[in-house]
Amino acid sequence: MRTNRILAALLAVPLAALTLGTATTAQAADPHLQVKSLVLNRASVAVSSLNTVPVTITLEGTAGPSEYDTYYVAFERVAGTGPKDDLYSMPLKLIKGTPQDGTWQGVVNVPSTVNGTIKAARVIAGGYLLGCTSCGEDYPVNVNGPSLAVTGTHIPKLTATFTPKVVPYNSPFSIKWTMTDSQTGKPYGSKLKVMLRQDNGCVEGDFTTTTLTDTAGSITKNYPAGNYVICFMVPGNPAPIFSDGAIPTRPGIVTATPSKTSAPVGSIVPVNGTAQSAYNCPVNLQRLYGATAWRNVGTAKVRSSWRFTVNAQPAYKGKIPYRVQLPACNNVLTGVSKTFYITGV
Template sequence: MRLRSIAALLVAPLAALALTAPAANAAPDPDLTVTAARILRTTPVAVSSLNTVPVTVEVDAKYTWQEADRNTTLYAFLERTAGSGQVDTLFTTPLKLYAGTARDGSWRGVVNVPSTANGKFALTGVKVGRFGPGDMMDPSPVPGTHPTVTVVGSNLPKITARVIPDPVPYGKGYSIRWSVINGQTGKPYGTRLKVWLANDNGCAEQFGGPIYLTDTNGYVTKAYAASTTEYLNCLQLPGDPAPIGALGFFVNRLPRAVVVSATPSKTSAPVGTIVPVNGTVSGAPSYCPVKLQRLYGATAWRTVGTANVRLSGRYTVNAQPAYRGVIPYRVFFPACSNFKAGVSRTFSIRGT
């Protein structure tokens, strides 16, 4: 899947991916009502580097769905309320029923707290099922004062990336040399680290990807095909159930040359008549502008009409002969996104 809305940026700086809860898509599950929630930890959680500390979470809930049974699972959200860590939302592993029934019982599980959280988190909502992008319901809210946990993180991982070559020529593949080191000391962790390397949906709509191992200096290099140059690339640090850190970005690309064609629907028309001019821009740079230009004097081209390239790569601009005689025109495509500027051949419309 192409991330067209994001890919429109085309050249984006390296940026930490926001590891947050999926965006709200629907109302909370009407069958799930949370009556109480607890975090069984009253003291701050001290955690360092790539480690995690399990903290027990309990939820009292009523689940009235007709097929609810003891195998039903829930998971809970903990959202940042203070601090500035790399992770804004924590997810529990699937909660298991430990008392009562699925229709009115108590559930227990753990949140594996990473150092990258480094702040204060509140238990705000619960969903049915296992954590994953396929769950489209909003969380059922935790009532009353939300229980909280404070995370004190140290030796947080620092993720960087080097693209080779940079920028990437059009139609060519590239490599990314990823690095994961101790952000506090500026040195490697000294062991081979497991990382997820993904692109496209694997970065933006779900967690996880093929597992790679860094070397002991924290480096891992992956080659990417030319077909992925418009996609988001990312490295994620594996966690359970979600990553504990990530970096994602689009590669810089050299602009692509275009070929602009332009054909008037008529080669002569009465003065003042609108004459559609149809054409294409190779590469289909949709939504980029084209400019119909008319020659003034010997060398001055002036814009007399504009339009946008359609998804098909085609466009239509309107010429309007201003006087009797042969009038030279051309269509100019200004540099747009990762496409170079281009211009059509000159054509003429005779005003009569």
């Protein structure tokens, strides 16, 4: 996507005669396509803000009998820190020869968000399907292709502000999305085309429908209750040039129940409980020392069912206060169970 305010800065460099390196075993085993060379017309490029700069790709190869006469090239990050780690070309069309022995050419639209170095990693036959890492790839050819050094400036930065700030489970919420220039900290100054999606819509479905932010780069959307993937994308061709997501902060909700309310001193008493949405997070069994000091006396990990088991061990005769604490983990805040008691006998 191009803005009216900031033009792409393009490095004028000579043709990068970057011939494909040795093909991988996966390619050699594929009877359909043998890539002889893969060349970019640039070795480096500079891109600013939400613009893209086309870089021409030329592919030469031979193939056996095949239904394919169109290819895509997939690039992957090998260095740098841009927010986007992969990139796909537009379709490469046959410009010379035949589908069995020919030359294909097309462009890859390079955004600032791939700032760093990207490298041609695969040639995909047929078509590109957004969000699918193995589709169109009923026949991928792995390649040791040319690299492209990308200098990205005024790279977009996304902020997501939730209302409420901590979202209760089973409650709707809203997100104010704001896209700004990471270099200046200011908005780009024009309305931006964006795509707001959720759940499966983040990786499949309609990627042509967009909506506009305001001139401050902000847009607010209401979301229904539930746990699902939420994403924000900036459209590109053939794939978004920027994508990110957001996860609501949730309250820590912990329950815990001892398997026995009394047990001989020194014996093991399993304590079972749940920690909502806290899969693989640690929980601490705590015992009260004195009037106010809770100290950890055991720990466990929350299972995929959100359940856990910790073991209590009464240290003395009498009524002993315990609780289970969930430290803040991922997007779940700290939480504690109600106090329960085990009597040592």
